[in-house]
Amino acid sequence: MRIDIISVAPNLLESPFNHSIVKRAKEKGLAEIIIHDLREYGLGNYKQIDDTQFGGGAGMVLMIEPIANCIRKLQAERVYDEVIYMTPDAKTLNQSTANTLSLKENILILTGHYKGVDQRIRDLFITKEISIGEYVLTGGELAAAVLVDAVVRLIPGVIGDEQSALTDSFQDGLLSPPVYTRPSNFEGNKVPEILLTGNFPKIDDWRSEKAYERTKNIRPDLLDKTS
Template sequence: MRIDIITVAPELLESPFNHSIIQRAKDKGLAEIHLHNLRDYGLGNYRQIDDYQFGGGAGMVLMIEPIANCIEDLLKERDYDEIIYMTPDAQTLNQSISNTLSLKENILILTGHYKGVDQRIRDKYVTLEISIGDYVLTGGELAAAVVCDSIVRLIPGVLGDETSALTDSFQDNLLSPPVYTRPADYKGMKVPDVLLSGNFPKIEEWRSEKAYERTQKIRPDLLDE
């Protein structure tokens, strides 16, 4: 998988992409992530990338020309399966979206900033718009990092145990059940006997029950789905 990210602040993304699972994927040659500084496409001597809104209003808007020029340059090199715009006024990222995106080969992500991007960019180039929650961040960089992490970890060969991702929360519209490790008894707090029994059908039954109970208590909306 190759992911290209257009950003106003590439330095915000350098650390998340150089550690942990994403770094492992890069080291294995399973994923490439390339950052493109929008200011390189800025207009004039001051590399202008934003301007005031037509019609008035507070906040600046990212201009159409720098973004369009950057996207067009990237499109000359490859076709993209998805061109994603990170914005709070979009569908919320979920596991189903991450699963689908993990099957793609080339993804381009545009991060918003200020009051967002000129609507014409969204109309002409963007194929998918994603939010990571009902709140507003300074820019879309951290949201883009969340999306990348959620999909890169699903690429076969990235995780040490590929079945691990299949038992994550939300994969089957349930939250994960409780998990325990050693010691089996810590100051009187004991691990459930069934997990120590070696009876794997019973263990799976217990996990399914606990996953359902936890989902019903914390996220009953998932059960409706």
């Protein structure tokens, strides 16, 4: 998968993609992530990328020309399956969206800043808008990093133990059950007996039960969706 990200703060995006699973995906050639600095497409000597909004009001808006020029240049080089705009005023990212995106060939992600981007960018170029939750971040970069992490780990071959991604929280619509490792007794706090028995069908049952219990307590709304 190739992922292009257009950003006004490209340095914010360097570190998250050079660790752990995303780093491994890049090294294996399963993911290529290219960051584009919107400033390079800015207008005039000052490389202007934002301006005050028509109709008045506080906050700067990212202008249409720099973004259009950048997107068009990239689109001339390849066909994008999705052109995604990261914005709080969109549907929230979920596992199902991450699963779908993980099977795409080329994805272009636009991250906003300030008051957002000129609406015509959204009308003309964007095929999908994604928020990562009901709170406001300074810019879309951290949100884009979250999206890319969630998607890249699902690309077939990225996680060695294929089981691992499939048994994540949310893959079956439930939260994960509790997990334990050594020691089996920490200052009198013992690991549930069942996990030490080696009775794997029983252990599977126990995990399902705990996943259901945890979901019922913390996210009962998820149970309404799956049933």
